[in-house]
Amino acid sequence: MSKPKSYARDEVSDNYDAIVIGSGIGGMATAAYLSKAGKKVLVLERNYAPGGFTQIFKRRDYEWDVGVHYIGETHRPNSMIRKQFDYITNGKLEWAFMGEVYDKMFFGDDVYEYRSGKEEFITSMKDYFPSDAAAIDKYIEYIYEAQRSQRGFFMEKALPPLMGKVVGGRMRKKALKYNRSTLEVMQEITDNKKLIAVLTGQFGDYGLPPGKSSFMMHAMVAKHYLAGGNYPIGGSSSIFDTILPVVQESGGDVYITAEVKEIIVKNNKAIGVRMEDDREITAPLVISSAGIYNTYNGLLANETVEKTGVAETLKKVEPSIGHLCLYMGFQHSTADLQLEKPNFWIFPDNYDHDKNINDYLSNPEKSEIPVVYVSFPSAKDPDWDRRYPGKATIDIVTLASYEWYKQWAGTRWKKRGNEYNEKKEKLSQQLMEALFKKVPQLRGKVDYYELSTPLSTQHFANYQYGELYGIDHTTSRFEQRFLRPKTPIKNLFLTGQDIISCGVGGALSGGLLTASVILKRNLIKEIY
Ligand SMILES: Cc1cc2nc3c(=O)[nH]c(=O)nc-3n(C[C@H](O)[C@H](O)[C@H](O)COP(=O)(O)OP(=O)(O)OC[C@H]3O[C@@H](n4cnc5c(N)ncnc54)[C@H](O)[C@@H]3O)c2cc1C
Incomplete structure (x- = not known):
């Protein structure tokens, strides 16, 4: 190689x-x-x-x-x-398809599966929300229309600036119709708060809750995954x-x-x-x-x-928000641990992403974590067991402000002091607990864990504000x-x-x- x-x-x-x-x-x-x-x-x-x-x-x-x-x-x-x-x-x-379900959204005890394929996705959403069938169709229509309209928008970026000035406005116009907050567009489609929260559950894929993100971005992500998810072999x-x-x-x-x-x-x-x-x-x-x-x-x-x-x-x-990632290792195979391929999105049970993010950003100690995202890479990669027999890994990601870690910005990686380490340990336990509630068989089986913070993103990837x-x-x-x-x-x-x-x-x-x-x-x- x-x-x-x-x-x-x-x-x-x-x-x-x-x-x-x-x-x-x-x-x-x-x-x-x-x-x-x-x-x-x-x-x-x-x-x-x-x-x-x-x-x-x-x-x-x-x-x-x-x-x-x-x-x-x-x-x-x-x-x-x-x-x-x-x-x-x-x-x-080469790519490995994740199968029938790629994302699982948890709101308290309620679970919603994102099923691979446009029709499959629509059918399952209509099963969860039978009274909202028309809204679900409309949502998919919007996603497709927003996506189609973006071709001209992005092609315009390839034009020489002068030509862009002449024809750019026209090329960008259609897409910009959807450059409104995701929440505003969703509220145009439905007033069902639960449906909005479920359909925008992937907001963590672009780091902004529905009230703050552009629907253009939401549509890109939703359409991107609609046929299912894949992992590089x-x-x-x-x-x-x-x-x-x-x-x-x-x-x-x-x-x-x-x-x-x-x-x-x-x-x-x-x-x-x-x-x-x-x-x-x-x-x-x-x-x-x-x-x-x-x-x-x-x-x-x-x-x-x-x-x-x-x-x-x-x-x-503006720079995007930072993140924490808990990297976990297990001396058990993926099969032994009965790990699944779909990602888990674990939310508070109030179906209000914007409120949860606002509360968390203004008072992290007293608020519930607004989103706990869990990925099971060893389950997704068909080559994993050959390279790492008898082992499994899990990543847990959540959002975090760079400001919360700024006081340690000048310190050296791995040598940031006790206060920082204690903060990380507390957060690691919190994230693991959220996972154990959904996958109880993992309790007591964690062999290794390590938490990254926005300072890690700054250190390793050179994002000045630890941007995700x-x-x-x-x-x-x-x-x-x-x-x-x-x-x-x-x-x-x-x-x-x-x-x-x-x-x-x-x-x-x-x-x-x-x-x-x-x-x-x-x-x-x-x-x-
Ligand atoms: C936790 C997390 C989970 C994600 N999950 C997914 C996912 O599941 N699916 C998905 O599609 N996307 C995901 N993303 C997003 C995706 O990984 C990124 O959007 C994408 O990889 C960014 O690519 P890039 O080349 O623009 O930037 P980067 O990958 O950040 O590359 C920029 C490079 O520039 C280098 N650099 C910076 N300054 C200098 C310098 N002065 N000199 C030399 N080199 C320099 C950096 O070290 C870095 O290697 C995730 C991102 C994160 C952080």
Whole structure:
């Protein structure tokens, strides 16, 4: 298996056609598209593990994924997302379908299953809510319509800014009809509070409750998973591992522990990057997949940003919320523990996501956790038992504010002190308890656990506010024209989750869009 190079150990030459900052799916997809077009691409990754949120980490006898629990559409060979993955991995990445049910929503003792397939989903929702059949049909209609209308919206991002100004308004108009809060749109469909809470239960996939998120984002996620969920066979690191050879085939390379300090701009033109050790690497193209904040608030000099006019528009977007993740290991097989594939979403029983999030954010100690998301990766990956016989893992995720951890921001990983450790221990127990209530056979069987906080996200993935999903998916975000591949700086492009949306599919499509703009080719047409 080919491996990334180490910036500390291996020489980096200066003769690449493009530099990509960040090896997450956004950066790697862009690099792979450019490589397939014959370009020699250098990917620079700050972390010691490649892959951004697709990376895995290992402790003792276990490994865990970090930011990939399920991906929609990849079991359908003709879906856009599967075609993209096949293209950038030369068909090497394989997928395991999660089966009939992909998400299970718990509200107290009530359980609602999200069933794979449009018709199956509709039928099961109508079984749960027989008096709301018309509302459920309407909801699905809205999801499809919102999704269809987004094609023009995202295509517009590929246009040169001047042309965008001329025809952009028209291309964006249809989609923007749905750029209202998810709650507002849902209330137009139904006044059944329970139905709204169940249908918006996946809000954790984009980190904002219905009252705060744009329905455009909600529709993207709901439609993405409607046919079911999938897991990359071999774990989420298979994503990076299968893209890397494609980049290397064209003479490209990925370097880890390679932190970029600055994007070098001369006469409003990006000419390369300056590394943390002050070494300069030049290239005719620079592509940042490090996120909008890192790019505009860190990698570019202030005076450069001032000249672009982006500083003002940057104020109109916000960082998304942070998260906690409890990584658990068991010295029992998935089968012994009777673990299922569907993700669990455990909510308080009042069916009011907005209230629960508000209460929790304003008073975390006294409020119920608004969402406990449980993923069972060892159950989803058919290759798990071969690699880790007799073992199983579980991830539990919930939302958390960066502010709650800010006081420890300057401290070192693993050495943040007793108060921090005690806080983490308390939260770990709380999250485990929520799990044991739903899967009681796990009690007493936990062999290992470790909790990550927004500081871990800051440390490992370089999100300055520990953001879970880059910039927030509010209505204001979708109004911003600067979230596009082309920047006001010549030869500098953006890619990744901040361009289209969060999610592996969102960041992957960001890569496709950015490469299309750079190559001046309609790659969507070519691949699909
Ligand atoms: C807990 C969690 C669960 C998730 N679950 C799912 C899921 O089930 N399904 C799904 O589709 N999506 C999921 N997501 C979202 C998804 O993982 C992300 O939206 C997507 O992977 C983002 O890709 P990206 O390439 O834009 O960013 P990233 O993966 O964050 O990549 C950016 C990279 O840039 C690097 N970088 C930053 N600054 C520098 C620098 N100065 N120099 C060099 N490198 C730098 C970072 O180290 C990082 O590797 C989840 C995310 C999280 C956090």
